[in-house]
Amino acid sequence: MLKVLDTSHSTGPQETFVLNLGPQHPATHGVLRVKLTMDGEFITNAEIVCGYIHREHEKMGENRKWDQFLPNTSRIDYLSAMMYTHAYVAVVEKAAGIQVPRRAEYVRVLTSEMNRITSHLLWWGAFLIDLGGLTPMLYAFDDREMVLDLLEALTGARLTFCYYRFGGLCDDVTDDFLTGTRKFVKHFRPRLKIFRRLVTDNIIVRKRLEDLGHVPAEMCRKYGATGPMIRGAGVAYDVRRAEPYSVYPELEFDIPTQPAGDNMARYLVRMAEMEQSLRIIEQTLDKMPDGPFMAKVPRILRPPAGDYVFAVESARGRFEVRVVSSGKEIPHRVRLRSPCFCNLSVFEEACRGMLLADALALMGSIDLVIPDIDR
Amino acid sequence: MKAPFNEVISGFVSLLTGMGITLGQLFRPIVTVQYPHQTLTMPKRFRGHILLKKEPTTGKSTCVACDLCVKACPSDCILVEGEKKPGEKRKSVTLFELDYTKCSLCGACVEVCPVDALEYSRAYNLASTSKQEYKVMDLVKRLEDSKHP
Ligand code: SF4
Ligand code: SF4
Numbered sequence: 001m002l003k004v005l006d007t008s009h010s011t012g013p014q015e016t017f018v019l020n021l022g023p024q025h026p027a028t029h030g031v032l033r034v035k036l037t038m039d040g041e042f043i044t045n046a047e048i049v050c051g052y053i054h055r056e057h058e059k060m061g062e063n064r065k066w067d068q069f070l071p072n073t074s075r076i077d078y079l080s081a082m083m084y085t086h087a088y089v090a091v092v093e094k095a096a097g098i099q100v101p102r103r104a105e106y107v108r109v110l111t112s113e114m115n116r117i118t119s120h121l122l123w124w125g126a127f128l129i130d131l132g133g134l135t136p137m138l139y140a141f142d143d144r145e146m147v148l149d150l151l152e153a154l155t156g157a158r159l160t161f162c163y164y165r166f167g168g169l170c171d172d173v174t175d176d177f178l179t180g181t182r183k184f185v186k187h188f189r190p191r192l193k194i195f196r197r198l199v200t201d202n203i204i205v206r207k208r209l210e211d212l213g214h215v216p217a218e219m220c221r222k223y224g225a226t227g228p229m230i231r232g233a234g235v236a237y238d239v240r241r242a243e244p245y246s247v248y249p250e251l252e253f254d255i256p257t258q259p260a261g262d263n264m265a266r267y268l269v270r271m272a273e274m275e276q277s278l279r280i281i282e283q284t285l286d287k288m289p290d291g292p293f294m295a296k297v298p299r300i301l302r303p304p305a306g307d308y309v310f311a312v313e314s315a316r317g318r319f320e321v322r323v324v325s326s327g328k329e330i331p332h333r334v335r336l337r338s339p340c341f342c343n344l345s346v347f348e349e350a351c352r353g354m355l356l357a358d359a360l361a362l363m364g365s366i367d368l369v370i371p372d373i374d375r
Numbered sequence: 376m377k378a379p380f381n382e383v384i385s386g387f388v389s390l391l392t393g394m395g396i397t398l399g400q401l402f403r404p405i406v407t408v409q410y411p412h413q414t415l416t417m418p419k420r421f422r423g424h425i426l427l428k429k430e431p432t433t434g435k436s437t438c439v440a441c442d443l444c445v446k447a448c449p450s451d452c453i454l455v456e457g458e459k460k461p462g463e464k465r466k467s468v469t470l471f472e473l474d475y476t477k478c479s480l481c482g483a484c485v486e487v488c489p490v491d492a493l494e495y496s497r498a499y500n501l502a503s504t505s506k507q508e509y510k511v512m513d514l515v516k517r518l519e520d521s522k523h524p
Contacts, residue, residue, distance in 0.1 A: 053467035068449035135397070142406050156422035156495065162481055170486065171420065198396045203382070203389040 004282040016044055019356075023052050029126060030370025034347075041355050050341075052209075054374040061065025061323075061334030066092055067166060067299045067333065074160035076336060077174045077372035079122060079160045081110075082115035082315035087321045089164045090245065091310035095303035095325055096166070103291045104168035105247045109153065110284040111163060112312075113277040114181070117188070117316035118147045119271045120277075123367045128199060130364040131208055134197050143191055149261060150180045166301065168294035185278050192275060200271060210265040213362030215350050216261045223349075224342035229366065232266035234259035239313035251283050263365040265330070270367070302327055316340055316367055416497075419492055422480045423496035427471055427518045438468040438492040444484035452477040453484060468492075468515060475509040481497075 031052035037045035057076055061069040073088045074081035088107055089300040093100060113345030121144040125137030148158050154177045155163040155170075163170055178305040199205055215225070230237050238255045240248045256272030258265035305327040311320040324333035343366050351359040408415060417423070427436040440457020452474035457466040485493045503509060 064449055068447070068483065071449060071479045071483075075479075139400075145406070153418035153420065156420040156482070157480065161481070170482065194396055197392050201389065202393065203386050212453070 004106060005194050007356070013334045014039070023049075026130075029368065032344075032368065032370050036356070036359075038356065040051045041357075043356060043359055045350050046351050046359075048344060048348060050370075050373050051343070052374065053371050055371070057375045058139075058334050058336055059200070062331055063328050066331060068330075069163070071160065071162050073161050074157075075371065076338065076375055077314060077316065077319070077340065077369045078159050079119040079369055080115060080316065081159060081310050082112045082163065083314040083357070084319060085162060085164045086112055087310055087312040087314075087319050089166055090312070091308050091323050092301070094310055095235070095306065095308040095323060096297075096301055097304075098167045098295055098297055101168055101292045103172075103231065104164075104293045104295075106284050107169055107173050107293065107356075109248065109251070110173075110181070110281055110288075111161075111247055113280045113284075114147050114151060115161075116277050116315045117274050118144045118151075119162055120274050123270065123300055123315075124195070124199075125234055127364040127367070129206075130360055131203070131205065132143065134196070139191075140196065143188060146187070148186050150177055150184065153177060153180075153194065165297075167297040168292070170178070172293045173288075174295050178285060178288070181281060185281055185285075188278060188312070189275075189328070192271070194201045200268070206264065208358075209365070210359055211260075212263055212351060212358050213263040213348050213354070213365060214261050214360075215266075219346055219349060223345045225317070225346045225365070226339050227313070227315070228266050228269045228343065229254065229343050229346065231257045232295050233261040239318050243311055245310070245312065247284075250287070251280050253280050264363055266330075266365045266367075296351065300329060302329055311337075314339060316369065316372070317343060336375055338371075338372045338375055339366050344368055344373055379511060408478045414500075419497060421480055421495060421497050421499075423498050424475050424478060424480070424501075424512070425484060425493045425514070426496045427468070427514045428492055428494045429518055429521065436468055436471075436492055436515065438488075439490055440466045440468045440470065441489065443487050443489060444493065447483040447487040448481050449475045449481060449483060450474075459518055471514040473512040475512050476506065 010130070016037050016039050019036045019038050020033065023031045023035055025032075033049040033052065035047040035049060036043050037047075060072055067198070069088065070085065073085040076084055092098075110324060120209075121140040125140035126274055128134075128136040151161060153156045154173060156162040203307050212219055215229060215233055217230065217235050218234050220230040220235070226237065226239075236255045236257045240253075253276045256269050256276060258268050303325040305325055307322070307324050309320060309322045311318055313319075318337070319339055320337035322335040322337070323331050324331070328330040347363060347366065355361065392422045416420070426437060430437050438455070438457070440455050442455055445453045445455055454470065454472040454474075455468060456470035459466045482495070485495065501509070
């Protein structure tokens with residue numbers, strides 16, 4: 001199989017052309033534009049043009065009160081809404097010195113991991129559509145729907161949950177939710193086995209993913225790519241372990257890695273992560289403490305002046321919020337470091353010399369959420 | 376010569392596995408809902424647009440037009456006016472307008488209300504031919520028109 005462009009043997013005139021991928025292209029799953037310089041079917045250069053869905057979230061954070069930014073946090077990476085809200089509430093709690101009740105922390109971890117599963121399921125379905133297989137998406141959405149129904153009954157929304165508050169949660173978990181989650185865990189383990197037989201072991205998928213789209217660990221480090229990107233390159237970097245937060249240190253889970261750094265490695269990492277999330281969910285259900293779900297928080301928040309940072313592991317990698325407080329009702333600066341932007345920047349270098357169809361598989365395996373890139 | 380042969384075999388095995396799983400799915404219960412013939416009921420905590428609650432005894436709203444929800448709303452989409460009627464201790468609401476085109480369904484207004492005068496609607500099938508219908512939603516009028524307690 002020809003993988004890397006080798007033009008040494010060709011004698012004809014060297015002509016390239018520019019191909020626009022996007023901004024409206026099904027494979028980019030949003031408004032992302034990539035200017036590809038093509039030599040026939042091979043990519044010689046790629047230039048990413050982003051900003052089509054720039055909404056100035058950071059600026060929005062700086063012109064409203066601390067708690068008024070909460071609804072925005074679910075709309076940056078709308079597939080990791082829980083984790084993103086977690087990062088923001090945690091950084092403000094750190095700044096204001098609010099102690100979060102243990103029950104709230106457990107519920108946060110529980111719902112974040114459920115959110116991770118829905119995110120990976122959506123990626124799985126959409127990625128396989130990119131590769132030309134429509135059916136797996138229906139399997140994925142069947143299960144994703146179960147989690148979303150549970151989360152909807154709990155939080156009142158299906159995607160933009162906005163469930164956490166400074167100092168806890170907006171409402172306590174219900175018994176229905178806990179039993180429903182247990183049922184889901186029981187249901188989902190065998191489903192993962194079906195997924196493996198249906199897709200992971202499928203020869204067509206393997207041929208399209210294995211040994212293609214190499215993103216080695218150095219390249220990840222160079223661009224700051226995190227999450228399944230760097231774990232798929234053999235580095236066990238996970239914010240939940242590297243900078244433990246919430247109650248993650250009390251829970252047992254592995255960080256799946258794959259050494260190969262190709263599309264398949266990233267695929268396998270995400271599939272294994274879903275299993276680990278199930279493990280975490282089970283433990284949080286078993287250990288769920290009783291008690292209050294909300295701390296006493298002053299109605300008007302004025303965190304002491306200072307510079308605060310908090311990072312979480314979202315479904316796509318390290319999401320970090322930095323806030324600068326000047327002791328006022330309104331933050332002085334809100335900075336969002338989103339994983340997708342860094343993960344995407346790998347693409348320019350990684351896709352050089354690839355066939356167009358393989359580059360689309362690479363793009364799918366990065367798992368992009370476009371609003372997260374532009375913020 | 377052997378490799379292509381092996382590939383054919385493993386390809387065939389993949390195909391059969393896939394078809395087997397699909398066949399198994401055929402006998403599982405249907406998971407989809409036949410919308411619009413069937414609809415789902417929204418859960419109790421579902422966050423639709425806000426509504427003024429009806430006080431069962433008086434049939435009116437308990438809102439005291441304190442403007443807290445106006446200040447809490449991040450999207451600036453509530454307008455409240457009230458007046459103190461003679462013989463009453465507190466103000467009562469005369470105008471409550473929601474600009475639903477800007478509302479982010481965050482719930483800040485519901486949580487902040489000191490007299491618990493707001494609730495979420497369970498409506499999710501909202502459609503109209505004119506934007507104006509959602510630009511200015513008169514919640515006081517809606518409350519008066521609503522039949523259910
Ligand atoms: S739900 Fe949020 S955005 Fe909508 S009116 Fe209430 S406070 Fe404003
Ligand atoms: S709805 Fe509640 S918060 Fe808003 S003005 Fe009326 S009483 Fe005040």
